[in-house]
Amino acid sequence: MKPIHLTAEQRKEIERRRKESLDRRVYQRLTAILAVAAGKTREEVAELLGVSLSQLGEWLRVFRNEGLEALCETHNKGDPGNLNPKQIAQLKAQVSTGCFRNSDQIRHWIEATFGVSYSSTGVKELLKRIGVSYHKVSGFLWKGNPDKQHAFVKRIARHKREAKRPDAPRTRRYYVDACHPIWGLDLVYCCWLLVGQRLLVGMGSGRKRLNILGAYCPDDHEYIDYRLTRDNINGSQFVNFLRLLRERHPQTEKFILYVDGAKYYDSPVVKEWLKRHPEFHLSQIPAYSPNVNLIERMWKFLRAKALSRWHKRFEDMQAAVSAVLDHLEGYRGELRTLMTEKFHIIDKEDIPVEYRAVA
Numbered sequence: 001m002k003p004i005h006l007t008a009e010q011r012k013e014i015e016r017r018r019k020e021s022l023d024r025r026v027y028q029r030l031t032a033i034l035a036v037a038a039g040k041t042r043e044e045v046a047e048l049l050g051v052s053l054s055q056l057g058e059w060l061r062v063f064r065n066e067g068l069e070a071l072c073e074t075h076n077k078g079d080p081g082n083l084n085p086k087q088i089a090q091l092k093a094q095v096s097t098g099c100f101r102n103s104d105q106i107r108h109w110i111e112a113t114f115g116v117s118y119s120s121t122g123v124k125e126l127l128k129r130i131g132v133s134y135h136k137v138s139g140f141l142w143k144g145n146p147d148k149q150h151a152f153v154k155r156i157a158r159h160k161r162e163a164k165r166p167d168a169p170r171t172r173r174y175y176v177d178a179c180h181p182i183w184g185l186d187l188v189y190c191c192w193l194l195v196g197q198r199l200l201v202g203m204g205s206g207r208k209r210l211n212i213l214g215a216y217c218p219d220d221h222e223y224i225d226y227r228l229t230r231d232n233i234n235g236s237q238f239v240n241f242l243r244l245l246r247e248r249h250p251q252t253e254k255f256i257l258y259v260d261g262a263k264y265y266d267s268p269v270v271k272e273w274l275k276r277h278p279e280f281h282l283s284q285i286p287a288y289s290p291n292v293n294l295i296e297r298m299w300k301f302l303r304a305k306a307l308s309r310w311h312k313r314f315e316d317m318q319a320a321v322s323a324v325l326d327h328l329e330g331y332r333g334e335l336r337t338l339m340t341e342k343f344h345i346i347d348k349e350d351i352p353v354e355y356r357a358v359a
Contacts, residue, residue: 002060003037004033013068015030030072032045032051032059036060042057083126088130091109091130092131092132145286149343150345151286152286152289152292170254172254172255173256174217175293175295176257177299181212181321182209183208183314210228210321211228211231212321214226214295214299215245215257216298221335223328224248225325233264235267236269238270239270254281255280256283257281258283258284259282259283260284260287260293294341297338301324305324307321
């Protein structure tokens, strides 16, 4: 990325405009310029502003090539005034219920409710002006317990503090989980197509799968895994994985492993091995809480990079997985912002009443 160099006068002018701007879009663009000029990476700035890297790159291009005035242009013609503020508030309240699947439904609702007609393009422009966008709903596991998740995050913070004490044993922390890519059946992705077009993608038998038991250390970003193509992951395989961790770090005096509720963690062979190796500690993640298991993000990243295309043979899928997991240094920029111990936990008051009643 080309650096942004600002003079003192440019910086002062950008800060002035940002302070006086009432347009969120202009505020974001000016903030992006200041942040990049201050030395932040594109990934950091994009995450901070909640925009894509391509959008950020376009803002930087406009500023470099066309200047500050062009960057601040929004081409907003303003609301034509077909709806008054009270009607707009009512529309936004209706939209917030998630009842509309497309803009035509909104257009028909406006006409039936207020007697105001919009074209298909006009209603989209209206929605954009009043801050309504088209995006996926947010799924969550309603059986997850927010209180237990908050308690788990506090436990993580305590482990980090304890590990930094001068008299603390040499400690390594890992998020541990299994991933099971199935040849031909994990090929799930979306793409833009022509109207009426169907894109046919070959699928395998679904009988061959790769079993991966992986661990990610958030402190130094080490990733290590144990891959199986014939055997399933069980207690014995988990013990083999623990041996691998110990061999990799013989000087470590304490291993803290954050694990989910898989049954093999509680198997007799694992209990016996842990009894003989007290330096290993299993810290259980609350049930139905993948949002606080950091390595789940690694599996999602893996699927996006390796499993979003067709692999003719099972061996090709294995090679694609290895090309990602064995060369994570090539994705350092993406992983630096992705693999952080910042977890999103839904507040109880934000859970819809119907889910609270079921839970």
